[in-house]
Amino acid sequence: MTESVAAVPAHTGSRSTRLLGLATLAGIAVVLVLALAVTGPDKVQGDAARLIYLHVPVAISMNVGFGLCTLGSVMWLWKRSRWWDTVAVSAAEVGLVFTGLTLVTGMVWGRPTWGVYWTWDARLTTFSLLFLLYLGYLVVRRLPADVEVRNRRSAYVALLAFVDVPIVYLSVSWWRGLHQEATLSLSTTISGLMLFTLVLGIAVASMGFLWLLVHRFRVAWLEDEVEIAGLDLAITERRAEAASVEVPA
Amino acid sequence: MFRDAALVAGKDLRIEWRSHVTTNQVAPFAVLVLILFAFALDPDRDVLQRATAGLFWIAILFSAVLAVQRAFALEAADGNRDALRLSGLSPAGIFLGKAGAIALELAALEVLLGIGVAVLYNTTWSGWLLLITTSVVATIGLAAAGSLYGVLAAGLRVRETLLPLLFLPVVAPVLLGATRAFEAALDQSPADGWSWVTLLTTFAVIYVAFGVLAFGSLLEES
Numbered sequence: 001m002t003e004s005v006a007a008v009p010a011h012t013g014s015r016s017t018r019l020l021g022l023a024t025l026a027g028i029a030v031v032l033v034l035a036l037a038v039t040g041p042d043k044v045q046g047d048a049a050r051l052i053y054l055h056v057p058v059a060i061s062m063n064v065g066f067g068l069c070t071l072g073s074v075m076w077l078w079k080r081s082r083w084w085d086t087v088a089v090s091a092a093e094v095g096l097v098f099t100g101l102t103l104v105t106g107m108v109w110g111r112p113t114w115g116v117y118w119t120w121d122a123r124l125t126t127f128s129l130l131f132l133l134y135l136g137y138l139v140v141r142r143l144p145a146d147v148e149v150r151n152r153r154s155a156y157v158a159l160l161a162f163v164d165v166p167i168v169y170l171s172v173s174w175w176r177g178l179h180q181e182a183t184l185s186l187s188t189t190i191s192g193l194m195l196f197t198l199v200l201g202i203a204v205a206s207m208g209f210l211w212l213l214v215h216r217f218r219v220a221w222l223e224d225e226v227e228i229a230g231l232d233l234a235i236t237e238r239r240a241e242a243a244s245v246e247v248p249a
Numbered sequence: 250m251f252r253d254a255a256l257v258a259g260k261d262l263r264i265e266w267r268s269h270v271t272t273n274q275v276a277p278f279a280v281l282v283l284i285l286f287a288f289a290l291d292p293d294r295d296v297l298q299r300a301t302a303g304l305f306w307i308a309i310l311f312s313a314v315l316a317v318q319r320a321f322a323l324e325a326a327d328g329n330r331d332a333l334r335l336s337g338l339s340p341a342g343i344f345l346g347k348a349g350a351i352a353l354e355l356a357a358l359e360v361l362l363g364i365g366v367a368v369l370y371n372t373t374w375s376g377w378l379l380l381i382t383t384s385v386v387a388t389i390g391l392a393a394a395g396s397l398y399g400v401l402a403a404g405l406r407v408r409e410t411l412l413p414l415l416f417l418p419v420v421a422p423v424l425l426g427a428t429r430a431f432e433a434a435l436d437q438s439p440a441d442g443w444s445w446v447t448l449l450t451t452f453a454v455i456y457v458a459f460g461v462l463a464f465g466s467l468l469e470e471s
Contacts, residue, residue, distance in 0.1 A: 132418040139414060143405060153401060156463055157415065160397060163459065164419045167452050171422035174444070175429065 012218035020211050027204035034197040048112040053197050055105040057205030058098050064209065065095020066134065066162070073158035076151055082224065085151045088158060089141055090216035092134055094209060099131045122173040129168050133161040147224060250345070253338040257346025262353060264323060271354050275315045279358050282308040283365050297370040302431035305366055306424050309359060310391070313420075314413050316354050317395035320347055321403035330404065333468070340465025344396055348460065352392035359384050376434030379442045383434070386446060387427040390453035393460050394420055400467050423452055 013021075035053040042049030072088025075081065106124060107117045118124065141154045265271045286304045290296045297304070324330050333343060366372045374380065398416045402408040426445040433442030 129418050129421055132414075136411075136415040136418065139411065140401075143407065143411075152466065156397075156467060157401065159463075160394075160419065160459065163455055164422070167422045167448065167455070171425045171448055174448070175425055 009222075012215045012222070017211060017214050020207060020214075024204060024207040024211055027200065027207060031197060031201050031204050034193070034200065039194050039197050045113055048109060051105055051109040053201040055102065055109055056198060057201040058101040058105065060202055061205045061209040062095055062098035062102050064206070065091045065098055065213075066130070066165075067091075068213075069095060069134070069137075069158055070162045073155040073162075076155045077159075082147075082151075082221075085155070086217055086220045086224070089138075089154065090213055090220050092137055092141075092158065094212045094216055096131065096134050096138065097212070098209065099127060099134070103127055103131065120176055122169070122176045125172045125176065126165075126169045129172075130165060133164065137161055147227065250339045250342045253342025254345035254349060257338065257343050258349040258353070259346075261320060261323065261347065261350035265350070265354065270319055271316065271357075275312055275319065275354070276358060276361055278315060279308050279312040279362055280365055282311055283362065283369055287369065292370075298372055301366050301370050301372040302428045302435060303424075304370075305362055305431065306387075306427045308362055309355065310417065310420065310424055312358050313351070313355055313391045313395055314416060316351050316358075317399040317416070318409065318412060320351050320396070321399040321408075325403050325408075330468070340468055341461040343468065344400075344460040344464035345457075347399070348389075348392040348396040348457070351395055352388050355388045355392060356384070359388065372435070374435070375437055376439045376442070379430060379434040379439040379446070382446055383427055383430040383442065383449065386449040386453050387423050390423050390449055390456055391420055393453060393456035394423075397456065397460050397464070397467070400464065423449060426452070 031053060035050050039050070041047045068091035069088045072084045072086075072091060075084035076088060103124070106127070110119060110124075111117050137154060137157050140157045141150065143150065143153075145153065283304065286300075286308075287297060290300065324333055363374065367374060395416060398412055398419070402412045402415065405411060426449045430442035430445040430449070433439055433445070
């Protein structure tokens with residue numbers, strides 16, 4: 001059994017992820033310089049508008065994360081492949097971190113523009129519910145259970161949460177009216193260097209998201225390996241124990 | 250499927266009728282919530298009257314958590330879950346039966362709380378057609394979503410704490426829709442309320458369909 005332990009890698013990095021990580025760090029530096037120093041302040045919102053280079057990119061990655069979680073769950077139910085299940089859980093976890101970032105940057109941005117940290121705006125409310133829905137998913141995911149049972153259970157929870165999202169969004173928008181038009185129209189009038197910074201920000205956030213996702217995937221995969229190997233190990237040890245007992249003649 | 254549903258619902262309602270858990274524990278709890286709201290808010294300045302719709306549905310939502318927990322605690326004891334699985338009843342039928350029984354219990358609670366707010370909060374009910382339609386579709390949605398999460402949490406040691414965390418965010422649109430529709434009815438402007446009924450109906454249809462398709466698989470596990 002020692003060889004299976006030796007086969008476990010010491011870390012989850014590889015040459016390509018290290019390159020990706022370095023590129024992300026470099027990208028973050030470039031975006032920071034562009035966002036804080038090179039681009040000018042917005043006419044209406046002043047310096048507060050610079051948050052767009054962070055807020056919008058993390059929000060986009062968040063959506064990708066939850067989309068991947070749903071895709072992974074559907075694919076698991078269809079193919080029963082461990083790979084897809086691991087995609088679902090890693091994407092949900094990283095997606096949740098990005099939702100947290102979206103909410104925090106949104107609140108920090110809300111303070112100077114709306115005058116308050118929190119407003120019961122349709123998107124903000126939807127995101128907060130989304131955060132809670134996927135928190136529930138991760139809680140279910142952590143419950144001790146058979147791998148197969150756990151995978152099925154969490155796949156259904158992910159789907160139940162996913163079908164709720166459009167209803168939540170619709171209900172909250174009817175309730176509160178749509179996202180503040182002023183903040184939306186900002187992105188439609190954006191051009192030149194600001195647009196380039198935003199697009200670069202989106203690319204860098206996606207790279208960071210991917211980097212985290214790959215590492216989280218590898219950790220989750222190895223965790224399952226340990227669980228599966230652990231059972232085999234226990235069985236072998238028990239067998240060895242039984243064989244070592246000498247039966248008296 | 251519908252015969253199985255009637256059997257399961259009949260069984261659950263008979264148990265409730267004989268054990269008095271819903272009547273002696275869940276219903277008093279719901280009324281207690283109404284009274285606690287009066288302590289938290291200012292009862293003399295029309296605050297309660299204006300907030301009636303929301304408080305009514307919050308009380309129903311909390312009671313729904315208890316009703317769902319109760320409905321699946323019945324199946325958790327003494328290997329009932331396996332018995333249910335081996336009974337040969339169609340899983341979709343079991344789902345509809347469980348959800349149906351929960352829906353009927355909630356409907357009874359809604360009548361009770363309706364009288365409760367009229368007495369305690371001095372609310373005058375109006376717009377009956379909208380009120381009743383809203384209650385029916387919202388209750389179906391709550392019962393269907395509740396049964397799905399109920400069976401999911403049923404076999405777990407952490408079920409009491411897990412169910413509210415999973416169930417309440419999902420039914421947030423029901424709370425929102427039902428509250429707005431009730432407000433429209435109470436404001437004598439029912440025309441504003443019907444779009445919310447559409448939303449509640451969509452919710453109910455989606456979760457009932459989900460339950461009919463997925464309940465068997467959820468019952469299998471643990």
